[in-house]
Amino acid sequence: MTPKTHLKFIEWRNTAGLHEDTxxxxxxLNFLKDELKFLKKIVTEYALNIIVEKTIVDGAKINTDLGRYTYRAQQLLKDLKVHANQLKVLLDDIDVPDELQVYKAKHYKLMLDTLDLHVDVKKTKRKIFSLLGAIIKNNKRRKISNL
Incomplete structure (x- = not known):
């Protein structure tokens, strides 16, 4: 038995639309993986400042979060590639009961998981830029006070 979806949109999508979504x-997700590498590099480069600013806990949590997001992105990529390949099975001439509904339910879950990952990464990016902004402001204050 497949779970009922709340988004009727997925139920109405044809196989070409589902394939486009995937x-x-x-x-x-490929772009997001590159973005996560970049964010991890930024956090690493500013690690000394983060330690000096006594925000090591924030920096460590952010770094941990980025690692988890990278793992989630890799898993989702694998799942989406398998899902895209399963569309071929869906399009064969063999009629299997509820095959399309099962595919759409999986599609719905993968799309939601992808959206959730994007939301989580966006929150962490805000934390990173807020933390780096505070460090940069503090560095400017130090330079001005040293003049």
């Missing part, structure tokens, strides 16, 4: 999500 390919779009794969593309976005």
């Amino acid at each position: 390919l779009q999500s794969i593309s976005e």
